[in-house]
Amino acid sequence: MSIITASQFDHLREMVLRESAIVLEPGKEYLVESRLAPIARREGLGSVSELVHKLMTSPSAKMTSEIIDAMTTNETSFFRDVHPWQTLKEEILPKLIESRRIDRRLSVWCAACSSGQEPYSLAMLLRDTFPDIVKSWDVTIIATDLSDSMLYRCREGVYSQLEVNRGLPAPMLVRNFQREGADWRIDPELRRMVDVRTCNLAVPNSYPRAASRFDLVFIRNVLIYFDEATKTKILNETSSRMQSDGYLLLGSSEVSISSATRLVRHQFGRTIYFQPS
The missing domain is CATH 3.40.50.150 (Vaccinia Virus protein VP39)
Structure with missing residues (x-):
């Protein structure tokens, strides 16, 4: 499976920051891989790298929304802390x-x-x-x-x-x-x-x-x-x-x-x- 490239990660960082103001720190490639893998599978793509390539070359509002959705979902639980x-x-x-x-x-x-x-x-x-x-x-x-x-x-x-x-x-x-x-x-x-x-x-x-x-x-x-x-x-x-x-x-x-x-x-x-x- 191909891993996202540095330029693909930078593209995602900029998009997430622009759309949500959330800062995706360097070194979080593993988080991108785990969060976006289900979307890549739904799209019939072989890897997250292919998904990001598609986002960069033929972006759509739906795909952008799904990716932002996946990247901004946070951990929670009942009566946390x-x-x-x-x-x-x-x-x-x-x-x-x-x-x-x-x-x-x-x-x-x-x-x-x-x-x-x-x-x-x-x-x-x-x-x-x-x-x-x-x-x-x-x-x-x-x-x-x-x-x-x-x-x-x-x-x-x-x-x-x-x-x-x-x-x-x-x-x-x-x-x-x-x-x-x-x-x-x-x-x-x-x-x-x-x-x-x-x-x-x-x-x-x-x-x-x-x-x-x-x-x-x-x-x-x-x-x-x-x-x-x-x-x-x-x-x-x-x-x-x-x-x-x-x-x-x-x-x-x-x-x-x-x-x-x-x-x-x-x-x-x-x-x-x-x-x-």
Whole structure:
């Protein structure tokens, strides 16, 4: 099997950067091979190198979209990283609920939601811990991603046994999912809590609009793929869409942010979170 050439890798890097602002670092040829091999097979091509050659010589919008989709799909799991979820349960959500008792509205944005495990984890946490809020408040969880295939999966809310085994204790699984053959489907009430939309974090005009500014925002484990200038832009655009006492959660490896951002850092236990300055 032929391996992609340096010029082909450079072409892909430039395209991914142009379309998504994601930086594909040198040395990631193995990632390109693994992500694009299924597309090459569907196209009836013998290698990823042949796929990239076709992209370079006779590009199409469909192929470009499929390749960007494959290259921007990120790893996820239910209740990924235990500490932020403990902080949500013990600190952030109780404070938000107390301060929103008059309006009885809670607006959340889960950016780069991938196949939906994060927004559904939040929906489960809310229903299990604060059931009265789910029943009587206006709770909106907007889940966004750039990948059409991931947005489809998020809308469907169907997960394999392997996926639900990652992060979901058995009692929580049977309480919040329905068995569907070999897979599991999210409970319809939880599905209705999540509003799935397309968003490119590098394009502020694509950011979701809600009935009010966001009380809580997740941008976890995606900023690592952007350069510093793009990270700062994303964080400042996000903070401008948050309530003044809103909360922002980033990935554990992303909390060292630029001083140019309009955010203040706080800590609860082992969790770092941010609020607009």
